[in-house]
Amino acid sequence: MTVTVLPVGPAHPAFAEVVAMFDEYRGHYGQASRPGPTRAWLADQLTQGRLTLAAARHGDEFCGFVTTAVLPASLRLGTVWWIRDLYVAPNHRRGGVGRTLLRHVVAGARAAGALRVSLQTESDNVPALTLYAAAGFRPVAGLDLLNLALRPNDRDDPTA
Numbered sequence: 561m562t563v564t565v566l567p568v569g570p571a572h573p574a575f576a577e578v579v580a581m582f583d584e585y586r587g588h589y590g591q592a593s594r595p596g597p598t599r600a601w602l603a604d605q606l607t608q609g610r611l612t613l614a615a616a617r618h619g620d621e622f623c624g625f626v627t628t629a630v631l632p633a634s635l636r637l638g639t640v641w642w643i644r645d646l647y648v649a650p651n652h653r654r655g656g657v658g659r660t661l662l663r664h665v666v667a668g669a670r671a672a673g674a675l676r677v678s679l680q681t682e683s684d685n686v687p688a689l690t691l692y693a694a695a696g697f698r699p700v701a702g703l704d705l706l707n708l709a710l711r712p713n714d715r716d717d718p719t720a
Contacts, residue, residue: 563623563657565664568615570603577622578615585625585647611644614664616657623652626661628668633675641669643679646688653687662695680705 568578576599583598605611605627616624627645632638643665648657669677679697681688 563660568613624648624657638675641674641677
């Protein structure tokens with residue numbers, strides 16, 4: 561299967577299709593479908609430069625996406641790339657789409673001179689953990705993820 565990856569922003573002709581997939585991704589994590597707010601939120605994140613979005617296409621169909629954020633690495637005076645979201649449509653899983661999206665991000669980070677690429681996923685997400693390990697990602701010993709919920713309904717949402 562030949563998969564191509566291309567940047568997608570709010571002005572891209574396929575933005576609506578990718579937004580629908582993003583809303584599907586949110587549903588995968590228990591969030592209610594909200595196409596309008598999802599489109600507005602994603603467009604704002606991309607326009608403000610807080611996220612970049614790349615989508616995987618197989619033929620004429622978009623089948624996955626990845627969002628990344630570039631963060632300062634103050635101690636090393638560099639940058640790190642953080643994969644915030646990676647999603648492959650269910651009917652395209654186990655076909656190399658996720659691997660292709662990861663390679664795209666890693667190649668971009670290397671070309672930009674980033675120090676590393678980081679990500680997080682749930683500890684019981686075995687397919688994702690297997691994919692990430694095969695791509696060379698390793699757990700970080702000695703660090704804990706801590707959150708401070710600012711709104712009561714965010715208390716149980718580690719991705720908020």
